[in-house]
Amino acid sequence: MELLTELMQYIMNNQSELLALTVEHILLVIYGVVLAFIVGVPLAIVAVKIPRLAPVILSVANILQNVPSLAMLAILMLYFGLGNTAVIIGLFFYSLLPIIRNTYVGLQEVSGSLLDAGKGVGMNSFQLLTKVQIPLSLPFIVAGLRVAAVIAVGVASIAPYIGGGGLGKEIVSGIAQRSDIKILAGAIPAALLAILADYLLGFVEKYTKKRTA
Template identity: 65%
Template sequence: MDFLIELGTYMLENSSELLALAGEHVMMVLYAIGFALLVGIPLGILAAKFKKAAPVILSLVNILQLIPSLAMLAILLIYFGLGNSTVVIGLFFYSLLPIVRNTYVGLKEVDASVTEAGRGIGMTPLQLLWKVEFPLSIPFLMAGLRVAAVIAVAVATIAPYIGGGGLGSEIVGGINLQNDVRLYAGAIPAAALAILADFLLGIFERKTKNRFAN
């Protein structure tokens, strides 16, 4: 009970700083996810449309996901230096796999009869992709985006090890100073952000599923 009181007091007294760190954390994640969508969706489409390209693209994004997060950021640090920009690049790489794979799976799951009907009314391959196939794959893409967001929020907590900011500053500070209050003051909001991202994107995912189910 005493610890909870101490934690609550610390978070209240440092609320403005914690909010600023949370905002920084969110911005890093948003930039990374935005770039991952811009790159990942075209890669997923290429993998779905070109059979020979699929194994190469999917293998590459799988390899990126397998690299330990701290090792990934350490490698990027060598080439891009300290700061939030390097963190964003690392989060971008970690967000690619769920977006690429789910875009690929979503396009592959489109019913063949639907695509045949599109061809039957004279649609070009590009029209068929953007007017029929891609819209139908959006629920799968949203599921991938949901996973990517949660991963990015979690990985961003180690940003301070390469000069980044965000809520990881409190977590790392708590570890270095052996201060449980600071550690939890960073960990709890970070976990809350991950839960919130999962909840909100889960709502959008269900809405897209219901929309295309009807």
Template identity: 60%
Template sequence: MELFFQYISENWLDLLGLTYDHIVMVLLAILMALIVGVPLGILAARYRRLGSVILTVANIIQVFPSLALLVLLMIVFGLGFKTVVIGLFLYSLMPIIRNTFVGLTQVNPAITEAGRGVGMSQLQLMWKVQLPLSLPFIATGVRVAAVIAIGVATIAPLIGGGGLGREIYSGINMDNSARLYAGAIPAALLALLTDFVLGQVQKRMHVSR
């Protein structure tokens, strides 16, 4: 452990930079997944036949081995940051689509009927009633997707990406445990912190409903 703390004290600026890269990759992927996943979840809830197709495709992507998916994306998009973000985006889609779908289908039909009774259009019902009531479920999807993305991002260096995975793989290749832990421990702490923060946000949403 002494070597680990010595390595941290000597390279903390570089590690901060790698942590920043890791966070940026995950944030971009989650943002893209929200922009695409929430509308797909709405479509899945509104049109059940189409929904089964959307959920099946998203599930296939989710269970695809992460390294294999990134390698396939690398063939199409090349090495680097963009390919990693696209891969993380694809892995983040399923939790967001599924939880949007579940949230919308759990809305009490009586509330929807009451909205129709006061003259709300379908669009107004969606934006003013159904989506706000589904926010805790969507927040759960974001929470799961973010933790998954943080973990998958550690293999980014294998396809030319950055992030904390660089320290992990450098530590493995150089048989340097201090360097390996310098990448693995911050990545694990980042996942735990993200899960905790988003969990608190989710609880506040449940309380405010």
């Protein structure tokens, strides 16, 4: 109970700084995930259209996903220096696999009879993709974004180790000072952000499922 009281007092005394760190954390996640979406969806489309490239694309994304996060950020720091640029690129790499894999599966799940029907009414490949395959794949694509966002929120928490910002600053500072209060002041909002991202994108996913049912 005493710890909770101290934590609430600390948050009240440092609310403006914690809010700024939270906003910075959110922006890091958004930049990384949006960049992964912009690159990942086209890569998934290429994997579907050119099946021989699918194993290569998925394997590379899987390798990037399995590199330990601190090691990945340390490597990126060597090439992009300290700061948020290296963090965003790291979040981009970690967000690629769920987006590529889910989009790929979603496009593959579109019924062949629907594609044949589209061809029957004169649709070309681009029209089939944009008017049939992608709309029907939206629940899978949003599910990929959901997983990517939750992963990115967690990985962004170690950004300060390579000069990045976000709530990880409070966590790292707390570890250095052996302060439970500072660690919790950074860890709890980060956990809440992950829960919020999962909930909101889960709601969007359910909505898209209803629309495509």
